[in-house]
Amino acid sequence: MGRANKVVLAYSGGVDTSVCIPYLKEEWGVKEVITLAADLGQGEELGPIKEKALKSGASISLVEDGRESFIKDYTFLAIAANAMYENRYPLSTALARPLIAKMLVEAAAKYGADAVAHGCTGKGNDQVRFDISIAALNPDLKILAPAREWGMSREETIAYGERFGIQSPVKKSSPYSIDRNLLGRSIEAGPLEDPMTEPPEEIYAMTKAIAATPDEPEYIEIGFDRGIPTQINGQNLDPISLITQLNEVTGKHGFGRIDMVENRVVGIKSREIYEAPALLLLIQAHRDLESLTLTGDVTQYKRGIEETYSQLIYQGLWYSPLKEALDGFIAKTQERVSGTVRVKLFKGNATIVGRRSNNSIYDSDLATYGAEDQFDHKAAEGFIYIWGLPTKVWSQKTRG
Ligand code: ARG
Numbered sequence: 001m002g003r004a005n006k007v008v009l010a011y012s013g014g015v016d017t018s019v020c021i022p023y024l025k026e027e028w029g030v031k032e033v034i035t036l037a038a039d040l041g042q043g044e045e046l047g048p049i050k051e052k053a054l055k056s057g058a059s060i061s062l063v064e065d066g067r068e069s070f071i072k073d074y075t076f077l078a079i080a081a082n083a084m085y086e087n088r089y090p091l092s093t094a095l096a097r098p099l100i101a102k103m104l105v106e107a108a109a110k111y112g113a114d115a116v117a118h119g120c121t122g123k124g125n126d127q128v129r130f131d132i133s134i135a136a137l138n139p140d141l142k143i144l145a146p147a148r149e150w151g152m153s154r155e156e157t158i159a160y161g162e163r164f165g166i167q168s169p170v171k172k173s174s175p176y177s178i179d180r181n182l183l184g185r186s187i188e189a190g191p192l193e194d195p196m197t198e199p200p201e202e203i204y205a206m207t208k209a210i211a212a213t214p215d216e217p218e219y220i221e222i223g224f225d226r227g228i229p230t231q232i233n234g235q236n237l238d239p240i241s242l243i244t245q246l247n248e249v250t251g252k253h254g255f256g257r258i259d260m261v262e263n264r265v266v267g268i269k270s271r272e273i274y275e276a277p278a279l280l281l282l283i284q285a286h287r288d289l290e291s292l293t294l295t296g297d298v299t300q301y302k303r304g305i306e307e308t309y310s311q312l313i314y315q316g317l318w319y320s321p322l323k324e325a326l327d328g329f330i331a332k333t334q335e336r337v338s339g340t341v342r343v344k345l346f347k348g349n350a351t352i353v354g355r356r357s358n359n360s361i362y363d364s365d366l367a368t369y370g371a372e373d374q375f376d377h378k379a380a381e382g383f384i385y386i387w388g389l390p391t392k393v394w395s396q397k398t399r400g
Contacts, residue, residue, distance in 0.1 A: 001029065002028055002029020002030050002031065003028040003029060003030065003115070003142070003144060004028075004030050004113075004114050004115035004142050004144060005030070005031050005032070005113075005114050005115075006030070006031060006032045006034070006111065006112060006113040006114060006115070007024055007030050007032070007033050007034070007113055007114075007115045007116065007117045007144060008034045008035075008036055008104050008107045008108045008111065008113045008115075008116045008117070009021065009024070009033055009034070009035050009036065009058075009116070009117040009118070009119075010035075010036060010038070010100055010104055010116070010117070010118040010119070010130070011035035011036055011037045011049070011053055011058075011061075012037065012044075012049075012119070013037065013044065013048070013049035013052055013053075014119075015157060015158060015161055015166065015168050015169075016119045016147055016157060017035075017118075017119035018052060018053070018056045018161060018166045019056075019119075019146075019157050019160055019161040019164075019166060020033075020117060020119050020146050020147065021033050021035065021053065021056040021057045021058055021164075022056065022057050022160075022161075022163075022164040022166070023146045023150060023160070024117060024144065024146060025057060027146075027150075028144065028146070030115075030144075032059045033057065033058050033059065033117075034058060034059060034060040034061075034062065034107065034111055034113065035053035035058040035060070035061050035062065036062045036063075036064065036103060036104055036107050037049050037050065037053070037061070037062065037063045037064070038064055038066045038096075038099070038100045038103050039063060039064065039065045039066060039067060040066050040067055040070045040096050040099070040100075040181040040182060041067050041070070041181050041182030041183075041240070041244075042180045042181050043180065046063045049061075049063065050063050055165065055166075056161075056164065056165070056166050057164065060111070062107060064103055064107075066099055066100070066103055067182060067240050068238075068239060068240060069099060070095070070096060070099050070181070070182060070183075071182065071239035071240060071242075071243055072239050073099070074095045074096075074098065074099055074318075075095055075183060075239075075243070075279070076227075076228050076229075076239070077327065077330070078090070078091055078095055078309075078313060079227070079228075079229065079279070079282050079283055079286050080227040080228070080286070080330050080331075080333075080334050080337075081305070081306050081309040081310070081326075081330050082283050082286060082287045082290075082302075082306050083283070083306060083309055083310040083313055084283065084306075084310055085262065085310045085311065085313070085314040086260070086262055086263065086310075088258055088260050088262075089258060089260060089262060089272070089274060089314075090183075090184075090274075090276050090279045090280055090283055091310065091313050091314060092181065092183035092184035092185075092186065092274060092276040092279055093126075093179045093181070093184075093186045094125065094129060094313050094314050095183065095313060096181050096183075097126055097129035097130055097133060097316070097318075098129065098133045098318035098319060100130070101129070101130050101133030101134045101137060102133070102137060104116040104118075104130075104134065105134055105137040105138045105141065108138070108141055109138075113141075114141070114142060115141060115142035115143065115144050116134055116141055116142075116143060116144070117143070117144040117145065117146065118130045118143075118145055119145075119146070119147045120145060120147060120148065121147050121148055122145075122148040122266075123264075123266060123268060124264070124266070125264050125265050125266070125314065125315075125316070127145060127148060128265045128266070128315065128316040129316035129318070130143070130316075131143050131145075131316070132316040132317060132319075132320075133316065133318060133319055136319035136320065137319060174190070175189060175190025175191065176188065176189055176190045176192070176203060177189040180205075182240065182243050182244070182247075183243065183276055183278070183279045184206065184247075184256070184274055184275050184276030184277070184278075184279060185204075185205060185206060185274070185275050185276075186272055186273070186274055187199075187203045187272070187273040187274075188270060188271065188272045188273070192271055192272075192273060193271060194271075195261050195271045199259060199273050203273060204257065204275055205275070206247055206251045206256065206275045206276075206277060207251045207254055207255065207256045207257050207275045207277055208251060208252055208253070208254045209254065210254045210347055210348045212254075213252065213253050213254040213346075213347055213348065214252065214253065216346075217344050217345060217346035218249065218253065218344075218345045218346070219342060219343065219344055219345075219353075220232060220233055220249060220342075220343050220345065221233050221234065221340050221341065221342050221343070222246075222281075222282070222285045222340065222341050222343065223339070223340050224285075224286060224289055224337060224338055224339060224340075224341070225338050226334050226335060226336075226337060226338055227286065227330075227333075227334030227337040227338075228334075229242055229282050229285075229286070230242070231340075232245055232246060232249075242278075243278045243279075244278075246277070246278035246281060246282070247277050247278040249345065250277035250278060250280075250281050250345060250350060251275070251277040252345075253345035253346060253347065253348065253349075253350070254347060254348040255277050255280070255281065255345060255348055255349060255350045256275050256276055256277025256278075256280050256281070256350075257273070257274070257275050257348075258273065258274040258275075258276070258280075259271075259273050260272060260274075265314070265315050265316065280350075281343065281350050284350065284352060285341040285343060285352060286337070286341075288341050288352045288355050289337055289338075289339050289341050289355055289357060290302075290333075290337055291355075292339065292355050292356075292357050292360045292361070292362055293336045293337050293338070293339065293357050293359045293360060293361060294333060294336070294337070294361075295361065298333055302329075302330070302333055305326055305329055305330065308322075308326065309323070309326050309330070312326075336357075336359040337357075337359075338357060338358065338359055339355065339356055339357025339358065339359065339360070340355065340356050340357070341354070341355045342354035342355065
């Protein structure tokens, strides 16, 4: 008896996931492996990937376009939450995992599989995200993670694959581990493992080096409708086009790079480089529009929610009850977050230089220092007397 009968395997076309196919069949007695490659805008040619899975022994090789759902059902919620893990990482890789898990679970139901599988190792965050998401969506499905158990080195993995006709890339493979999708690229390993080593320019693909950026600033306006980005420069765009165009224009000005040491779920610190120009800009612009349309107490309370929300995404709890409950709070806050944010792109910076909204609660008659001032200055005195009273009394009683 094998570990499972029919398995749907998350497939990227790389050596590790390709080796998973014969490994599942030969070592773990799986009768049938169906691969699923999710197109989330990784820009990879999916035709050859489909072929490669079949050559590696898959019985069916599925390629499914998840791009629209990726932006609408995952990314837009994260933007509404201004989600930044450890205040810096906009979760461009992490957000893809619950969607891939959902696609796996749906394919398993459709093809009558009793297990799903992925090629994650035991050191990363992605195994956590996949396993928990799959369990949340279908607790009865078995989850197989061969690379977590097989204990083969890189060379051994390649050698194992060759026995089954799996070719590794001919050119000396890059020392980096790169994950990419519509939202951005995550780059780690190789020379980057030394946190003091400056990332070489060659690792970047979506963002220009400052020296290669235009010498003139460019202004763009981003329109939001109830917290969701819908327009660039007044033009309505579908979610995929909006992200794609924004990546181009912001990346061209060198905006959107992050170099950080982050804390993984499994307790390891890792050095990761990100480029996520559109997503970073959208979070910045969205947060700015909230400053115009939300009251101070909601904005400040929401910061705590945002922090928790970011951790939930990072830590694999997208389909958790806490996440769903926080969604309720966030959705309520977004009802009036509509309007336009003006951004100046120049030499690696995206500076917000203006914002407007029909729902603005900014009151110029109260804010002004001019003659139109409506604020009752005398009222401040009594307010300060009461507001500061506990501090004043404390000082009186404790000064020795
Ligand atoms: N550290 C990021 C995360 O946990 C990215 C992980 C994938 N990175 C990679 N270079 N393969 O979301």
